[in-house]
Amino acid sequence: MExxxxxxxxxxxxxxxxxxxxxxxxxVGGASLIAHGGPFYGIDFKxxxxxxxxxxxxxxxxxxxxxxxxxxxVNTTIVPVSDxxxxxxxxxxxxxxxxxxxxxxxxxxxxxxxxxxxxxxxSGEAGKQDFNAAGPSAISDVLVRRDPxxxxxxxxxxxxxxxxxxxxxxxxNRGGVITNLNDLSATGANPAVIAAxxxxxxxxxxxxVNVEIVGPKVGSELRxxxxxxxxxxxxxxxxxxxxxxxxxxxxxxxxxxxxxxxITLGLFSIFHFEISLTVIAAxxxxxxxxxxxxxxxxxxxxxxxxxxxxxxxRVIVNRSINQxxxxxxxxxxxxxxxxxxxxxxxxxxxxxxxxxxxxxxxxGTYSSFGIAAPLVxxxxxxxxxxxxxxxxxxxxxxKLRKT
Amino acid sequence: MSSNLKWKLIxxxxxxxxxxxxxxxxxxxxxxxxxxxxxxxxxxxxxxxLQGGTHLILQVQVQEAVSQETDQVLDNxxxxxxxxxxxxxxVRKLSDTQILVHNLAPEQAGTARNxxxxxxxxxxxxxxxxxASGYLLTMKASHVADISQRTMxxxxxxxxxxxxxxxxxxxxxxxxxxxxxxxxxELPGEGDPNRAKSVIQAGGQLELxxxxxxxxxxxxxxAMAAHGGVLPPNSQLVxxxxxxSTSGQPSPVSWYVVDRVPVVTxxxxxSATAVRSTKNIGFYDVDFTLSTDAxxxxxxxxxxxxxxxxxxVLEHRLQTAPVINGRIDDTGVIExxxxxxxxxxxxxxxxxxxxxxxxxxxxxxxxxxSLGADSIRHGVQASIVxxxxxxxxxxxxYRLSGVNAIVALIxxxxxxxxxxxxxxxxxxxxxxxxxxxxxxxxxxxxxxIFERIREELRASKAxxxxxxxxxxRAFLTIIDTHVTTVVSALFLGLFGTGPVxxxxxxxxxxxxxxxxxxxxxxxxxxxxxxxxxxxxxxLSI
Numbered sequence: 001m002e003x004x005x006x007x008x009x010x011x012x013x014x015x016x017x018x019x020x021x022x023x024x025x026x027x028v029g030g031a032s033l034i035a036h037g038g039p040f041y042g043i044d045f046k047x048x049x050x051x052x053x054x055x056x057x058x059x060x061x062x063x064x065x066x067x068x069x070x071x072x073x074v075n076t077t078i079v080p081v082s083d084x085x086x087x088x089x090x091x092x093x094x095x096x097x098x099x100x101x102x103x104x105x106x107x108x109x110x111x112x113x114x115x116x117x118x119x120x121x122x123s124g125e126a127g128k129q130d131f132n133a134a135g136p137s138a139i140s141d142v143l144v145r146r147d148p149x150x151x152x153x154x155x156x157x158x159x160x161x162x163x164x165x166x167x168x169x170x171x172x173n174r175g176g177v178i179t180n181l182n183d184l185s186a187t188g189a190n191p192a193v194i195a196a197x198x199x200x201x202x203x204x205x206x207x208x209v210n211v212e213i214v215g216p217k218v219g220s221e222l223r224x225x226x227x228x229x230x231x232x233x234x235x236x237x238x239x240x241x242x243x244x245x246x247x248x249x250x251x252x253x254x255x256x257x258x259x260x261x262x263i264t265l266g267l268f269s270i271f272h273f274e275i276s277l278t279v280i281a282a283x284x285x286x287x288x289x290x291x292x293x294x295x296x297x298x299x300x301x302x303x304x305x306x307x308x309x310x311x312x313x314r315v316i317v318n319r320s321i322n323q324x325x326x327x328x329x330x331x332x333x334x335x336x337x338x339x340x341x342x343x344x345x346x347x348x349x350x351x352x353x354x355x356x357x358x359x360x361x362x363x364g365t366y367s368s369f370g371i372a373a374p375l376v377x378x379x380x381x382x383x384x385x386x387x388x389x390x391x392x393x394x395x396x397x398x399k400l401r402k403t
Numbered sequence: 404m405s406s407n408l409k410w411k412l413i414x415x416x417x418x419x420x421x422x423x424x425x426x427x428x429x430x431x432x433x434x435x436x437x438x439x440x441x442x443x444x445x446x447x448x449x450x451x452x453l454q455g456g457t458h459l460i461l462q463v464q465v466q467e468a469v470s471q472e473t474d475q476v477l478d479n480x481x482x483x484x485x486x487x488x489x490x491x492x493x494v495r496k497l498s499d500t501q502i503l504v505h506n507l508a509p510e511q512a513g514t515a516r517n518x519x520x521x522x523x524x525x526x527x528x529x530x531x532x533x534x535a536s537g538y539l540l541t542m543k544a545s546h547v548a549d550i551s552q553r554t555m556x557x558x559x560x561x562x563x564x565x566x567x568x569x570x571x572x573x574x575x576x577x578x579x580x581x582x583x584x585x586x587x588x589e590l591p592g593e594g595d596p597n598r599a600k601s602v603i604q605a606g607g608q609l610e611l612x613x614x615x616x617x618x619x620x621x622x623x624x625x626a627m628a629a630h631g632g633v634l635p636p637n638s639q640l641v642x643x644x645x646x647x648s649t650s651g652q653p654s655p656v657s658w659y660v661v662d663r664v665p666v667v668t669x670x671x672x673x674s675a676t677a678v679r680s681t682k683n684i685g686f687y688d689v690d691f692t693l694s695t696d697a698x699x700x701x702x703x704x705x706x707x708x709x710x711x712x713x714x715x716v717l718e719h720r721l722q723t724a725p726v727i728n729g730r731i732d733d734t735g736v737i738e739x740x741x742x743x744x745x746x747x748x749x750x751x752x753x754x755x756x757x758x759x760x761x762x763x764x765x766x767x768x769x770x771x772x773s774l775g776a777d778s779i780r781h782g783v784q785a786s787i788v789x790x791x792x793x794x795x796x797x798x799x800x801y802r803l804s805g806v807n808a809i810v811a812l813i814x815x816x817x818x819x820x821x822x823x824x825x826x827x828x829x830x831x832x833x834x835x836x837x838x839x840x841x842x843x844x845x846x847x848x849x850x851x852i853f854e855r856i857r858e859e860l861r862a863s864k865a866x867x868x869x870x871x872x873x874x875x876r877a878f879l880t881i882i883d884t885h886v887t888t889v890v891s892a893l894f895l896g897l898f899g900t901g902p903v904x905x906x907x908x909x910x911x912x913x914x915x916x917x918x919x920x921x922x923x924x925x926x927x928x929x930x931x932x933x934x935x936x937x938x939x940x941x942l943s944i
Contacts, residue, residue: 002800002857052771052774054773110767135593135595135598137598137744138595138744140743141742141743141744144685144743145685145686145742146685170773171455171771171773171776172773172776175773175777176771176773176774207771207773208771209770209771209773209774210769210770210771210774211596211767211768211769212767212768212769213764213766213767213768214765214766214767214768215764215765215766217765218460218765218766221580225898225899225900225903226899226903228898229894229895229898229899229903232894232895232898233890233891233892233894233895234891235894236890236891236893236894237887237890237891239890240886240887240890241887244883277833277902277903278452278832278833278836278902280833280902280903281832281833281836281837281902281903281905281906282836284836284891284895284903284906285836285837285839285840285906287891288840288844288888288891288892288910289840289843291884291887291888291891292843292844292847292884292887292888295880295883295884295887296847296851296880296884298883299879299880299883300880303876303879323858324854326854327847327850327851327854330800330850330854331843331846331847331850331851334792334793334796334843334846334850335842335843335846335847337789337792337793338789338792338793338839338842338843339789339839341785341788341789341792342782342785342786342789342839344785345781345784345785345788346781346782346785347777347778347780347781347782348777349452349774349777349778349781349832350778350781350782350785350832353832353836357836357839
């Protein structure tokens with residue numbers, strides 16, 4: 001099976017449309033970034049507190065908001081977590097912006113949110129703990145103390161194991177929320193054990209599944225570091241490509257990748273996705289993909305330059321893009337499909353991450369033939385070298401064949 | 404089959420075997436599928452974001468240790484000057500690293516200077532600005548750095564000992580960042596940061612004071628009133644422990660009047676262990692043993708004070724005040740109605756000693772195990788679906804050669820996972836991004852090679868030479884794309900931290916594995932196939 005046999009498209013003739021398209025995308029993205037006063041940074045980069053709460057049923061957002069206001073916490077946002085594969089995930093993220101500097105302020109935000117949740121939602125009984133918030137050690141403590149199975153002195157290990165089992169059941173089978181301790185009988189737990197637990201625990205209809213607290217200093221340091229490291233990586237690529245091809249190729253490739261990252265950031269702003277540390281990893285991945293695509297085309301250009309010494313560079317570049325088109329469509333299509341599956345099925349945590357990749361693969365593929373290659377042609381034609389192409393890198397197949 | 408090809412095949416099989424050992428272990432060949440699976444999951448370590456757990460970044464306030472050193476030196480300078488009967492107006496601490504010796508007797512200034520520079524070589528001495536005969540002592544920068552380093556090392560060691568004693572699996576305590584005195588603590592599987600934090604934060608200050616008034620007071624004011632507004636000389640007020648903090652109800656507070664000077668402190672402790680309480684069934688006590696030296700003090704002291712109460716004060720809170728029944732030499736018990744965990748934690752804090760400086764939390768993340776499990780499940784499901792689609796497509800599009808690509812792809816993943824297991828690297832969410840990029844570039848390598856072979860076949864080359872040329876031509880491109888990406892990944896690995904580094908590590912391993920599978924292994928399979936098939940047959944590509 002084959003999609004393309006022979007294609008003959010004048011890519012370089014359409015370069016001005018590509019440039020116009022890129023410029024439009026960059027301007028729209030830039031406008032959105034300016035309008036919103038910069039990218040939406042996640043907690044990783046801006047600092048603050050995020051509490052991820054999972055409910056047994058639909059989350060009572062208004063009640064939570066009232067509860068938070070009563071606790072004197074006003075600068076919060078409550079975002080329901082929704083998922084394409086799971087639109088009613090019964091989960092909300094409570095974001096609290098950083099106010100203070102010290103670790104006391106860090107903790108204060110978290111405990112205020114927890115207090116508000118317990119005050120408004122918890123059917124808390126005096127002297128009892130919330131089962132959904134209890135760790136295995138707290139549960140085994142209770143069991144050892146009450147000894148419902150009358151195991152006597154040897155009880156420790158048995159109860160530790162039992163507690164782990166119960167917590168596993170709660171977290172893995174029930175998504176972290178158990179609304180009735182009787183549900184635990186599904187694990188085969190002895191009724192006496194459940195009765196003992198009931199004496200010490202109550203069940204709320206929610207569980208805290210994730211808490212993140214990031215101090216403002218850490219956030220800004222991470223932001224700086226992510227940028228610096230990415231620039232280093234781009235610099236490394238520039239040097240290697242300049243060494244293997246010509247410096248203008250390196251510059252064009254890096255510019256194209258830069259363009260991809262900027263457009264992706266713009267789209268992040270338009271679609272209101274937050275930039276987190278995992279998104280940075282996704283951006284680095286897209287840098288890799290885009291660079292890969294560009295080099296495949298550049299490699300063909302280098303090879304064709306030797307075969308077609310008389311032809312102008314623009315013809316060579318067109319030919320090279322056409323020759324690699326089948327590969328470009330296949331590879332990009334397959335990887336695009338991969339990340340699309342991730343975007344749809346990957347769940348809440350991977351959402352922004354896979355969005356960056358979905359966008360990145362489209363833009364990265366396009367920028368290889370739409371930006372990087374035309375830039376090289378434009379530069380050479382401007383320098384008056386368009387008539388005969390010159391590449392001074394190592395001769396194809398000579399140096400490397402030995403390795 | 405040529406012997407050359409045979410050796411290549413043997414090499415590939417050997418690599419695969421080594422990988423399987425890495426993933427599943429060999430010494431005790433697992434019998435069941437479940438055992439195999441658990442071996443596998445034990446070997447691939449998951450990051451906190453996938454497994455759940457607590458991640459803390461804390462900053463050690465090293466300037467406190469520097470300041471303490473300055474206090475110490477100030478004391479010593481004063482003493483040294485007094486010993487030599489050198490007159491001065493004042494010795495004052497100007498800042499954490501500066502001491503001012505104010506207004507020395509002019510004729511003794513030279514002597515003072517010599518004494519100070521002899522006895523305190525870690526300090527620079529200079530005439531105090533705007534003074535006829537005074538000196539400004541400044542701690543040398545190298546000494547400040549020394550103290551900071553020592554404090555950091557000690558803090559890290561203390562925190563590690565305390566965390567280790569919590570008995571969690573594979574906790575991490577390590578210096579973090581560049582020179583900001585930060586320490587990272589990672590506790591896989593621990594969903595409650597408060598326990599770890601309280602263990603880290605606890606100063607571990609234990610003091611045993613004699614209780615002066617046998618009955619506690621309900622408030623500070625009441626205690627003062629009972630003594631007519633002034634506490635007896637050499638005594639102090641200590642707040643009692645508030646019990647049952649879990650219920651959220653404020654418990655009644657009590658205040659004790661105790662001797663100011665402790666009989667015994669935590670420094671005199673030789674060991675501390677949690678034991679089941681004999682008095683309060685279901686609760687735990689902490690037994691402690693004193694050093695011989697402290698025992699020599701403690702024995703006579705308890706003998707003299709039989710019938711009185713001894714307050715066990717932990718972190719400025721009085722835990723219990725047992726009555727001294729007889730002479731005790733070197734053992735004691737803290738009865739606090741502790742839970743097992745609480746008692747264990749207390750024992751370990753007492754054993755591991757005090758932190759050299761206080762700490763501040765900069766970051767705290769807790770990933771609940773349910774969220775981590777969700778991420779894993781989603782990630783694995785998505786990966787399997789997309790791998791299947793890629794495989795089906797490759798077979799449909801490249802027919803038999805597509806099978807070759809699938810073998811290369813799967814082998815690539817196996818090598819990548821095995822390398823992670825061998826290096827003990829941790830698989831995180833960004834690491835999965837690296838795996839995705841690896842898969843993408845693996846598919847790309849195969850597509851590049853196959854397209855080239857097709858081009859050569861179209862130019863009516865024989866299958867053998869088409870395969871040969873296809874691999875040779877595509878190899879140049881593959882090398883360029885891989886080296887470029889590896890170069891950038893090396894930068895990320897060297898200069899990045901945490902997630903960025905996790906991404907870089909999986910990417911580098913994956914790309915190296917891909918060079919092996921897509922180029923070497925795939926070529927061997929082609930050669931094998933070509934050697935087996937009849938000369939006139941067409942290549943299935």
